[in-house]
Amino acid sequence: MSTVKIEETPVQDRPILEIKDLAITFTTGAGEFKAVKNAHLSIMPGETVAIVGESGSGKSTTALAAIGLLPGNGRVTGGQILLDGEDIAHASEKRMIELRGSHIGMVPQDPMSNLNPVWKIGYQVRETLKANGRPDGPDDVARVLAEAGLPDARRRARQYPHEFSGGMRQRALIAIGLSCAPKLLIADEPTSALDVTVQRRILDHLDKMTTELGTSVLLITHDLGLAAERADKVVVMYQGNVVEAGPSLDLLRDPQHPYTRRLVESAPSLASRRIQSAKEQGIEAGDLLAPAATGRGRDDVLQVRNLRKVYKLRQGLGQSTDFAAVDDVSFSVKRGTTTAIVGESGSGKSTVAKMVLQLESPTEGQIIFDGVDTAGLKGKELFTFRRRVQPIFQDPYGSLDPMYNIYRTIEEPLRIHKIGDAASREKKVRELLDQVALPQGTMQRYPNELSGGQRQRVAIARALALDPEVIICDEAVSALDVLVQAQVLNLLTELQSELGLTYLFITHDLAVVRQIADHVCVMEKGKLVETGTTDDVFDAPQQDYTRALLNAIPGASLLLPPAVA
Amino acid sequence: MIRYIIRRLLQVIPVFLGTTLLVYYMVFALPGDPIAALFGDRQPPQSVIDALRNQYNLDQPFWVQYGLFLKNLFTFNLGVDFTQQPIAATLARIFPVTAMLAIEALIIQAVFGVLFGVFAGLRKGKLFDSTVLVASLVVIAVPTFVLGFVFQLVFGVQLGWAKPTVGASANWGNLILPAVVLGLVSFAYVLRLTRTSVIENMNADYVRTATAKGLSRPRVVLAHILRNSMIPVVTYLGANLGGLMGGAIVTEGIFNVPGVGNKLYQAVQRGEGPTVVAIVSVLVLVFVVANLLVDLLYAWLDPRIRYE
Numbered sequence: 055m056s057t058v059k060i061e062e063t064p065v066q067d068r069p070i071l072e073i074k075d076l077a078i079t080f081t082t083g084a085g086e087f088k089a090v091k092n093a094h095l096s097i098m099p100g101e102t103v104a105i106v107g108e109s110g111s112g113k114s115t116t117a118l119a120a121i122g123l124l125p126g127n128g129r130v131t132g133g134q135i136l137l138d139g140e141d142i143a144h145a146s147e148k149r150m151i152e153l154r155g156s157h158i159g160m161v162p163q164d165p166m167s168n169l170n171p172v173w174k175i176g177y178q179v180r181e182t183l184k185a186n187g188r189p190d191g192p193d194d195v196a197r198v199l200a201e202a203g204l205p206d207a208r209r210r211a212r213q214y215p216h217e218f219s220g221g222m223r224q225r226a227l228i229a230i231g232l233s234c235a236p237k238l239l240i241a242d243e244p245t246s247a248l249d250v251t252v253q254r255r256i257l258d259h260l261d262k263m264t265t266e267l268g269t270s271v272l273l274i275t276h277d278l279g280l281a282a283e284r285a286d287k288v289v290v291m292y293q294g295n296v297v298e299a300g301p302s303l304d305l306l307r308d309p310q311h312p313y314t315r316r317l318v319e320s321a322p323s324l325a326s327r328r329i330q331s332a333k334e335q336g337i338e339a340g341d342l343l344a345p346a347a348t349g350r351g352r353d354d355v356l357q358v359r360n361l362r363k364v365y366k367l368r369q370g371l372g373q374s375t376d377f378a379a380v381d382d383v384s385f386s387v388k389r390g391t392t393t394a395i396v397g398e399s400g401s402g403k404s405t406v407a408k409m410v411l412q413l414e415s416p417t418e419g420q421i422i423f424d425g426v427d428t429a430g431l432k433g434k435e436l437f438t439f440r441r442r443v444q445p446i447f448q449d450p451y452g453s454l455d456p457m458y459n460i461y462r463t464i465e466e467p468l469r470i471h472k473i474g475d476a477a478s479r480e481k482k483v484r485e486l487l488d489q490v491a492l493p494q495g496t497m498q499r500y501p502n503e504l505s506g507g508q509r510q511r512v513a514i515a516r517a518l519a520l521d522p523e524v525i526i527c528d529e530a531v532s533a534l535d536v537l538v539q540a541q542v543l544n545l546l547t548e549l550q551s552e553l554g555l556t557y558l559f560i561t562h563d564l565a566v567v568r569q570i571a572d573h574v575c576v577m578e579k580g581k582l583v584e585t586g587t588t589d590d591v592f593d594a595p596q597q598d599y600t601r602a603l604l605n606a607i608p609g610a611s612l613l614l615p616p617a618v619a
Numbered sequence: 620m621i622r623y624i625i626r627r628l629l630q631v632i633p634v635f636l637g638t639t640l641l642v643y644y645m646v647f648a649l650p651g652d653p654i655a656a657l658f659g660d661r662q663p664p665q666s667v668i669d670a671l672r673n674q675y676n677l678d679q680p681f682w683v684q685y686g687l688f689l690k691n692l693f694t695f696n697l698g699v700d701f702t703q704q705p706i707a708a709t710l711a712r713i714f715p716v717t718a719m720l721a722i723e724a725l726i727i728q729a730v731f732g733v734l735f736g737v738f739a740g741l742r743k744g745k746l747f748d749s750t751v752l753v754a755s756l757v758v759i760a761v762p763t764f765v766l767g768f769v770f771q772l773v774f775g776v777q778l779g780w781a782k783p784t785v786g787a788s789a790n791w792g793n794l795i796l797p798a799v800v801l802g803l804v805s806f807a808y809v810l811r812l813t814r815t816s817v818i819e820n821m822n823a824d825y826v827r828t829a830t831a832k833g834l835s836r837p838r839v840v841l842a843h844i845l846r847n848s849m850i851p852v853v854t855y856l857g858a859n860l861g862g863l864m865g866g867a868i869v870t871e872g873i874f875n876v877p878g879v880g881n882k883l884y885q886a887v888q889r890g891e892g893p894t895v896v897a898i899v900s901v902l903v904l905v906f907v908v909a910n911l912l913v914d915l916l917y918a919w920l921d922p923r924i925r926y927e
Contacts, residue, residue: 123827147836155833162831167824170843171923181842182832214922230832 176211280608320540507538653890723798736813857913
């Protein structure tokens with residue numbers, strides 16, 4: 055039957071996947087929800103097409119429909135999904151089982167949760183080969199893993215997922231996705247959970263493999279820069295509709311739809327300059343903040359000297375080895391400026407933040423806040439210190455108490471520090487909500503009723519409640535969609551110039567650093583490898599490691615017209 | 620691993636000493652004189668009472684009694700009970716009966732609980748699921764003694780499917796009816812636990828990935844949902860085995876099963892310290908071993924757990 059088809063239309067002229075007028079509806083307790091209203095795209099053999107959009111845009115739902123994995127309450131309510139000419143929008147489960155693995159492969163988003171923790175990696179590869187009728191001996195398993203770039207594959211196959219790092223797990227998942235040489239690979243945010251450098255290596259390898267196999271790729275991502283760099287065509291989805299589609303660079307250079315334009319403007323990986331607020335008018339940060347700064351103490355508000363943190367790693371009974379998470383780190387932060395600490399996971403950047411926040415004590419070295427060594431702080435002094443240095447954490451879902459309404463959340467620090475009475479505290483909470491641009495009606499709501507961006511605003515308001523001088527942002531925008539991320543970064547910049555705040559920004563995302571930081575400290579394996587002003591570090595990085603980090607920013611190499619950049 | 624098992628077994632020593640001491644003391648502190656109770660209304664001669672007291676060391680202070688008990692225990696001399704039966708023989712008689720009952724009950728609750736739980740979980744919100752959920756609630760709500768008598772009447776007396784009472788002829792077949800009664804309540808818990816666990820795992824990312832690999836539905840369910848869902852269930856079943864071995868006083872009473880529960884109840888009523896403590900000592904061992912087995916099984920089911 056298939057030979058007849060090939061005679062009708064030569065394979066290379068027919069898309070491997072074509073989605074026409076696709077509509078998908080979810081039935082929930084609250085009624086019907088149209089997640090996808092009108093999606094259309096086509097992928098030619100060997101081509102890579104990216105769907106870009108924010109969470110809730112329907113991009114993942116569209117991709118899941120293409121492999122018949124919609125959640126139980128979702129169904130295709132219109133349109134066609136043509137896989138190599140065959141409409142699989144309503145295909146039987148039996149047919150889908152035949153197609154999955156061998157014709158359509160999938161690389162899922164989160165490498166931590168997509169491997170079954172109770173089976174060895176090799177087993178999870180083997181069952182894929184077996185289910186799709188391929189040779190499944192130990193040699194075949196090792197070959198599949200080795201092809202995905204997993205070193206020492208034979209031994210690795212006998213290990214469990216928890217013995218793998220995130221990058222290695224994602225390689226294993228890529229191995230599984232491509233093990234049966236499918237014609238189409240659906241890659242759903244395949245690297246968003248990984249460090250930039252790991253992300254780059256893995257995407258490079260994925261590119262190489264799919265090119266060799268001639269596999270078409272449907273790449274789902276929220277990162278326009280990444281999409282433009284990796285895909286031949288980009289499809290932009292917004293609220294369940296495809297709003298724009300076209301060759302990647304054309305779309306990036308000349309976006310037509312207003313939403314695409316906003317995406318291009320706020321994509322952190324494409325922006326090349328620091329967000330300007332008052333500084334836009336040519337006023338130097340120092341000048342503007344000078345009055346506030348002199349009023350509030352020393353210029354070097356935070357000095358870190360030869361900081362070291364050693365953890366004991368247990369190795370069997372009674373034995374342990376020292377592991378220096380932070381090794382001889384020194385830097386200083388000027389009042390009213392933003393210093394970013396960047397590095398991959400395990401570089402020790404978060405440990406530095408915890409020590410500055412006095413949540414961990416240093417093994418050696420000093421942290422001097424406003425001229426006072428924080429090591430000696432106890433009781434009341436520590437209490438005062440906490441008031442002056444406030445954190446904003448990464449996960450806006452985890453860092454707000456779900457049982458506290460927003461008013462109580464923001465008011466709590468004031469109450470703990472016994473500031474004002476009920477009336478003045480309420481006034482303060484209202485002011486804070488204004489400052490972070492949340493409506494005052496938010497006060498009576500609970501965290502689960504708010505979006506991620508709104509929650510992070512609440513976290514910022516809470517951090518501001520005590521009029522702190524320094525705010526430590528530990529990956530404060532990493533969990534947010536690009537547009538929301540841009541809004542929060544703008545807000546932080548505005549607040550900085552209004553209130554003379556000092557930020558210590560911990561992040562793995564160099565694109566964010568470029569947008570917000572004045573100074574950069576690059577950390578690698580516990581050591582500080584490079585420091586300097588953001589412009590210096592970005593324009594003339596001194597260390598190989600820094601260069602590797604910079605090159606790994608997706609879309610870094612893309613040239614954009616000045617109007618957009 | 621071996622080191623872990625040895626360490627766990629060494630933990631038996633303090634647990635064993637602690638429990639026996641506590642139980643021995645509680646029996647010692649029971650009001651009333653056990654020897655006097657033996658004779659009911661008759662007043663035995665003082666010389667008989669003294670001889671009996673001496674035989675059971677009841678004339679000694681508590682610490683001496685306990686010490687002598689321990690000494691006898693480690694020389695495998697458990698002595699005789701108040702009816703002059705060797706306690707060791709009693710243990711050898713009652714424990715196999717209870718073990719049979721417990722194993723039958725455990726199999727019933729494990730097999731049926733998991734089976735129904737998995738199907739209910741996979742068909743969440745459907746008719747089968749709702750029916751099973753309501754039925755399990757009914758089973759949980761009805762007290763064992765009601766269930767026991769009803770089953771005895773219906774299946775034992777009216778339908779005649781099984782012997783209504785077990786008596787001296789305790790074997791696998793005769794114990795089925797009490798085992799069903801005993802297993803039913805935990806069956807309902809196992810079912811609900813399995814169902815919840817299956818529902819949770821069904822939505823796990825790795826299950827979706829397994830489906831995306833092209834695995835058939837039965838394979839996905841068996842390899843990726845079932846094994847992961849068994850982890851909490853196994854823990855519950857293991858803890859339950861200890862409980863079942865402790866004897867079910869109510870069930871054993873209704874069906875007249877000559878097992879641990881029955882014997883323990885009698886011994887407590889008579890204030891027979893040595894018998895009570897002997898039974899409890901064995902139970903301590905059973906509990907510790909059952910818990911160890913659960914932990915080992917747990918590590919086998921979930922490789923992230925490793926014991927050193």
